[in-house]
Amino acid sequence: MDSSQASIFEQVRVWLHAARHIAMLTGAGVSAESGVPTFRDAQTGMWARFRPEDLATEEAFRRDPQRVWDWYAERRENLRDVQPNAGHSAVAEFQQRHPGRLTLITQNVDGLHQKAGSPSVLALHGTIFENQWLDRCELARRPMDACHVDQAEPGRPPRCAQCGNLARPAVVWFGEMLPTAAMAAAEQAARRCEVMLVAGTSGAVYPAAGLAHQARAAGAKVVIVNPDETELDEIADAVLTGTSARILPRLLEDW
Numbered sequence: 001m002d003s004s005q006a007s008i009f010e011q012v013r014v015w016l017h018a019a020r021h022i023a024m025l026t027g028a029g030v031s032a033e034s035g036v037p038t039f040r041d042a043q044t045g046m047w048a049r050f051r052p053e054d055l056a057t058e059e060a061f062r063r064d065p066q067r068v069w070d071w072y073a074e075r076r077e078n079l080r081d082v083q084p085n086a087g088h089s090a091v092a093e094f095q096q097r098h099p100g101r102l103t104l105i106t107q108n109v110d111g112l113h114q115k116a117g118s119p120s121v122l123a124l125h126g127t128i129f130e131n132q133w134l135d136r137c138e139l140a141r142r143p144m145d146a147c148h149v150d151q152a153e154p155g156r157p158p159r160c161a162q163c164g165n166l167a168r169p170a171v172v173w174f175g176e177m178l179p180t181a182a183m184a185a186a187e188q189a190a191r192r193c194e195v196m197l198v199a200g201t202s203g204a205v206y207p208a209a210g211l212a213h214q215a216r217a218a219g220a221k222v223v224i225v226n227p228d229e230t231e232l233d234e235i236a237d238a239v240l241t242g243t244s245a246r247i248l249p250r251l252l253e254d255w
């Protein structure tokens, strides 16, 4: 770290120390050092000829449920043994040491923040290891109260034995709304925080990236942690150039 980065780093530590409430937005980059490829990097092997936009949509699933289910099955398998890295752990330990002080908001679906022990995570894009029904109750042919995803008939994808409704991954697909409660909680955190830490995200995916703008508009300091430039750098009060597994442990260790 050169001397100008060192003084920015110390300045950010002062802001964090003084902050009663911190919001933190993470993206695919915080999992890079755990070996999780970004969305586009993940397009390898037999899936290389498909674009994410052609697989991660409700339309794609309805057209060919098995193909999309198999794509997620492969991603789930690849993620199953992946371990959190030092960045995930630093955030989790900070949350544990300072209950209620840091609201963690992630765009990641890999569950690594949860695996690292973060006591609460607002997962704006869902979680890849969970399933939900494709259709809401009122769209299904029979009332859905009797159906439970975990009791779905096995198959690719599993389906409800009573009404045939299909299970699908509980992730937010292109064109879908973000979970209302998680987004509302994230917006509230963005409005009330004194520091908004943005780590491992390009800041290109909205509405998640808009949280940094909201925080700034409400008077918070916006701090970026990323080895490369991001689309949020221009609204940032500080840019810490480096990887999250390297920077976050030092940034969040106790004073």
Ligand SMILES: NC(=O)c1ccc[n+]([C@@H]2O[C@H](COP(=O)([O-])OP(=O)(O)OC[C@H]3O[C@@H](n4cnc5c(N)ncnc54)[C@H](O)[C@@H]3O)[C@@H](O)[C@H]2O)c1
Binding pocket: 026, 027, 028, 029, 030, 031, 032, 033, 036, 037, 038, 039, 040, 107, 108, 109, 110, 111, 125, 199, 200, 201, 202, 203, 204, 205, 225, 226, 227, 228, 229, 230, 242, 243, 244, 245
């Ligand atoms: N792990 C996951 O769950 C996962 C993986 C890929 C994509 N996605 C989804 O894809 C979308 C992509 O948006 P995004 O902004 O999260 O990712 P992105 O792929 O657009 O950007 C990744 C960012 O991480 C940075 N980065 C790379 N290595 C890093 C490191 N070691 N430390 C810190 N930063 C690093 C890159 O410079 C880049 O800015 C999101 O909606 C997300 O849900 C999730």
